[in-house]
Amino acid sequence: MEQIVISGILAMFGVILGSFAAASVWRLRARQLVEDKAAGEPVDKAEYKKLVPLTQSTVKADRSRCLHCTHPLAWYDLIPLISWISVKGKCRYCHVSIGWFEPLMELGVAVFFVASYLLWPHNLTDSLSIVQFIVWLASGVMLAVLFGYDLKWFLLPDSIVFPLIGASAIFAAIDLATTSNLTAALTSLVGAVTILSGLYFALWHVSKGQWIGFGDVKLGLALALLLVDWRLAFIALFAANLIGCLIVIPGMLAKKITRSSRIPFGPLLIVGAVLAMLCGPLLLSAYSGAIVSATMLLVG
Numbered sequence: 005m006e007q008i009v010i011s012g013i014l015a016m017f018g019v020i021l022g023s024f025a026a027a028s029v030w031r032l033r034a035r036q037l038v039e040d041k042a043a044g045e046p047v048d049k050a051e052y053k054k055l056v057p058l059t060q061s062t063v064k065a066d067r068s069r070c071l072h073c074t075h076p077l078a079w080y081d082l083i084p085l086i087s088w089i090s091v092k093g094k095c096r097y098c099h100v101s102i103g104w105f106e107p108l109m110e111l112g113v114a115v116f117f118v119a120s121y122l123l124w125p126h127n128l129t130d131s132l133s134i135v136q137f138i139v140w141l142a143s144g145v146m147l148a149v150l151f152g153y154d155l156k157w158f159l160l161p162d163s164i165v166f167p168l169i170g171a172s173a174i175f176a177a178i179d180l181a182t183t184s185n186l187t188a189a190l191t192s193l194v195g196a197v198t199i200l201s202g203l204y205f206a207l208w209h210v211s212k213g214q215w216i217g218f219g220d221v222k223l224g225l226a227l228a229l230l231l232v233d234w235r236l237a238f239i240a241l242f243a244a245n246l247i248g249c250l251i252v253i254p255g256m257l258a259k260k261i262t263r264s265s266r267i268p269f270g271p272l273l274i275v276g277a278v279l280a281m282l283c284g285p286l287l288l289s290a291y292s293g294a295i296v297s298a299t300m301l302l303v304g
């Protein structure tokens with residue numbers, strides 16, 4: 005019973021914070037366009053016109069607007085998921101499709117919150133472990149923003165990546181503070197950082213930033229600090245590449261993805277790391293269980 009109530013509360017918070025994350029993606033993009041234009045870089049004029057009013061609204065008018073007709077949205081347009089379903093994904097004022105981005109972000113963060121609670125591999129018994137869990141959920145919201153932004157514009161903005169690294173450092177510090185074997189835990193953490201961030205750094209360095217961006221190196225560092233364990237980092241990298249192949253190979257066969265297509269690594273790495281965090285420990289114990297039974301079979 006308690007589990008159902010907590011899951012329900014987390015789902016609600018997840019939907020609300022998912023909505024906040026989706027709105028942050030658009031605001032960040034608008035700010036980026038303003039900065040790019042000020043720096044004299046080429047800017048898509050239509051996109052600029054559409055998004056920049058989002059950052060320049062006065063405090064009084066600082067509320068969300070329809071991206072198409074810029075009609076200010078009423079409170080009943082801003083209820084996560086419910087508003088979207090009630091207007092069948094179209095703007096109430098201009099009837100242009102709102103798209104799937106907002107509801108998917110809202111649903112995605114809600115699922116992430118509930119799955120994190122139900123599959124949480126650490127304990128949740130003392131206050132420090134609850135703080136650690138909350139840091140994980142907060143990191144998840146930042147990961148959702150990065151996921152959306154990288155998918156749309158192939159960029160991982162520093163204004164999210166740096167706070168994420170800060171939060172994940174707190175997460176790792178709590179882990180190290182509560183471990184019984186500090187040397188082993190530290191070694192494992194260094195291994196995780198080497199696998200997720202070091203490898204990307206090498207790829208970035210060798211290709212002079214052609215294959216992957218430096219944002220992936222920084223994201224890899226944050227994810228390594230969250231996973232702490234080098235084996236989980238390895239599973240994350242493996243899962244990210246596996247999912248990448250599952251998307252790229254059918255895409256190439258259907259000729260929708262060509263050799264010159266850009267593939268954002270950030271979203272793959274984020275999904276891989278979340279899967280590794282929540283399912284990795286089960287995988288590892290199943291694996292060591294299989295080894296134990298195999299040894300017993302051989303010995304017996």
Ligand SMILES: [Zn+2]
Pocket residue numbers: 070071072073074075095096097098099100
């Ligand atoms: Zn509209």
